[in-house]
Amino acid sequence: MKNSLIGFFIGLAVALSFTLFAGENPIHIGWILTKSAFGSPYDLGLTLYYTAGLIFTGLSVSVAFKAGLFNIGAEGQLLIGSLCATVAGLLFPNLPFPISVCVATLAAILGGGLWALFPAWLKIYRGSHEVIVTMMMNLIAAGLTSWVILKVIPNPDSQNPESALLSANYIFTNDPIKKILGDSPASWALVIALLCSFLVWYFFEKTKWGYQVQVTGANPFAADRAGQPTKKLQLISFFISGALAGGVALVEILGNSGQFKIGFSPDFGFIGIAVALMARNNPLGLVVSAFLMGALHKGASDLDFETTTITRDFSKIIQGTVILFISVQGYAWFKRKKGSK
Amino acid sequence: MIRSLLLFITILLFNSFSIANLKVGLVLDKGGKDDKSFNSAAYEGAQKAAKDLKIELKYVEATDINALENLHRQFAQKKYDLVIGIGFAQTEAIKKVSKQFPQTHFALVDGELLAPNVRCLLFEEHQGSFLVGAIAALKSKSNKIGFIGGMDIPLIRRFSMGYVAGVKHVNPKAQIVENYIGVTGEAWTNPAKAKELALSQIASGVEVIFVAAGASGSGVFDAVEEKKKLAIGVDSNQNWMRPGFILTSMLKRVDLAVYKVIEDSLNNKFTSGVVRYGLNDKGVDYALDQHNDKILTADIRSKVDDIKKKIIDGKIQVPDYYKTSKK
Known part of the structure; x- marks a missing residue:
């Protein structure tokens, strides 16, 4: 984590110095980015909204990593999870408040988890590579959700590509987090996200199963020889991975908009990979890296607003440079670890 | 004072x-x-x-x-x-x-x-789409007319429904081949896939393709230039992008x-x-300039202007997806 933070800041410094070419003062750009993240309760709220989403997808990627699998499918799993939460909400509009949210959450977990289970099954029992399968399933998920949203549960009062609204029973009306953060998209889901990162940390550090999963991830053959149920462990971890991605439903559907808007995710699933990488799969460090990436993402639109030359595309350069430097740091760390073995 | x-x-x-x-x-x-x-x-x-x-x-x-x-x-x-x-x-x-x-x-x-x-x-996108549909049917010698949309969302359905009605108004026997580029937001910025779809439509006998897909449209223009067919642009006047291969553009005067x-x-x-x-205040229209006045012949123009007048006068009712989809 320390190394990747260094990587992050070197990357940020290099990226900011690029802005010199665009005729901007890097210190000024850095100041805008900082203000963008902390400037007002609303700004912080939007940053924390991205953070919460990225914690879920980051955890999703890192749990699969620990089991020796590479889950590129968080984007698809979060879509299916969100879809299931929306459908559950529309099916049972009259459930009383806390139960309704629990049902929708359960639907999101099951949806995301089961969607992830399929590529895991293909990988473990048929040998298809999970990277390819999960990536392809992202597109299937996008197609499936678009179809269900537009043809089965469209919003009757609008021509926008979005689902019908969930009933008021699903919305936490006096959400203290929303209140503090200026009625921003952030919500109680942030607390759940933090809780999840703690639970994942606990799972890996303090439980037998967590240890078994890590052993499997480190060397599946050795683990198999040592009598570990490697297949079962990998299946379970991939299910957890998908379920965590489904947690984005809490951030967006239940915590923010109360409906499924097609295209709501700013690539949470893919930025989540960078988040997990940056935190070296440490569930607690992941909170920090999710916040930093969230702030960068939030800063992109503010840079566009505050300056004339730093457009949306330039912000991509900044993000890309930061990710590159983190990966270089990560690679160096990986080499060192291999060397020491 | x-x-x-x-x-x-x-x-x-x-x-x-x-x-x-x-x-x-x-x-x-x-x-x-x-x-x-x-x-x-x-x-x-x-x-x-x-x-x-x-x-x-x-x-x-x-x-x-x-x-x-x-x-x-x-x-x-x-x-x-x-x-x-x-x-x-x-x-x-x-x-x-x-x-x-x-x-x-x-x-x-x-x-x-x-x-x-x-x-x-x-x-009133459906009215403009109706007009370019009529133009497509008047220009095309084959009975197959193409439509390529970005994403299958209600707004684009509104384009396609008006377009199909316009084609059928001129040539009731015409068959419309309809494709959508993608299922995610990336569909609006994917000219490569748009080109593939256009090429496959052309291979199946389509001569004129209307594309309503934002920045992906340029892929369709590449395809029609390669195969010497025609495309219809959308929103802005896109005639200049491939002069001679863009029959007209459905203008949406944002x-x-x-x-x-x-x-x-x-x-x-x-x-x-x-x-x-709408059509009456030129908020939607078809585009005519020096890039397409040779392919969009005077004969077609007079027929289309006639249809336009009929729509404004209410003699032709253009189906509106927004109204038909509401139950």
Whole structure:
């Protein structure tokens, strides 16, 4: 984590110095980015909204990593999870408040988890590579959700590509987090996200199963020889991975908009990979890296607003440079670890 | 006397003050100002207003749906007089922000929203699509006509339904091949896939393709140039992009609407409510310029203008997806 933070800041410094070419003062750009993240309760709220989403997808990627699998499918799993939460909400509009949210959450977990289970099954029992399968399933998920949203549960009062609204029973009306953060998209889901990162940390550090999963991830053959149920462990971890991605439903559907808007995710699933990488799969460090990436993402639109030359595309350069430097740091760390073995 | 003179001077000062300093913010959709289509049209209209009317213009491009509210709020907080949102995705954001900043004027393109300080600019896309459908059927020698949409969303369905009706109006036997580029937002910026779809449509015997897919459209233009067929552009006048291969463009004059709302704000004539742009006020139309006057023959033009007149007079009813899909 320390190394990747260094990587992050070197990357940020290099990226900011690029802005010199665009005729901007890097210190000024850095100041805008900082203000963008902390400037007002609303700004912080939007940053924390991205953070919460990225914690879920980051955890999703890192749990699969620990089991020796590479889950590129968080984007698809979060879509299916969100879809299931929306459908559950529309099916049972009259459930009383806390139960309704629990049902929708359960639907999101099951949806995301089961969607992830399929590529895991293909990988473990048929040998298809999970990277390819999960990536392809992202597109299937996008197609499936678009179809269900537009043809089965469209919003009757609008021509926008979005689902019908969930009933008021699903919305936490006096959400203290929303209140503090200026009625921003952030919500109680942030607390759940933090809780999840703690639970994942606990799972890996303090439980037998967590240890078994890590052993499997480190060397599946050795683990198999040592009598570990490697297949079962990998299946379970991939299910957890998908379920965590489904947690984005809490951030967006239940915590923010109360409906499924097609295209709501700013690539949470893919930025989540960078988040997990940056935190070296440490569930607690992941909170920090999710916040930093969230702030960068939030800063992109503010840079566009505050300056004339730093457009949306330039912000991509900044993000890309930061990710590159983190990966270089990560690679160096990986080499060192291999060397020491 | 002195009093009225003072009043006169203050009014004069106030007026010159407000004229010199009208600040307009433009929030573009994900497609960005260079999509050569929908957002480009809005951007050009605003640029023209900035030049002609000497207003202060600032534009931003959205990164994702949740950033929209942030951008509108920033504009309002910086005391911009008019904030224009391009695209239906901004409806929610403007709804929320317009309530918090009742002094600021907002304009929303493609979205419907009732608020005392919001003007909605809507277009009768189905009418324009009907016209280009008729043009396609008149020009095409084969009985197969193509349509390529970005994503299968209601807005694009509205284009396709009008287009199909226009084709059938001229040639009831015609068969329409309809394809959509993708299922994610990336569908609007994927010319490579648009080109593949166009090539496969052409291989199946299609001669004219109408493409309503934002920045992806350029892929279709590449395909028709390669195979010497024809395409129909959308939103902006795209005839210049491949002269001789673009039969016409279905104009959606977002630029006019944007210009008008800026002008009205400047002259203190801003009104809220819904303004619809259709064939009768040239809010939607087909494009004719030096790039396509050879392929769009006088014969076709006179027939199409006849159809246009009939639609305006209400003799032809163009089916509207927005109305048929509502139960």
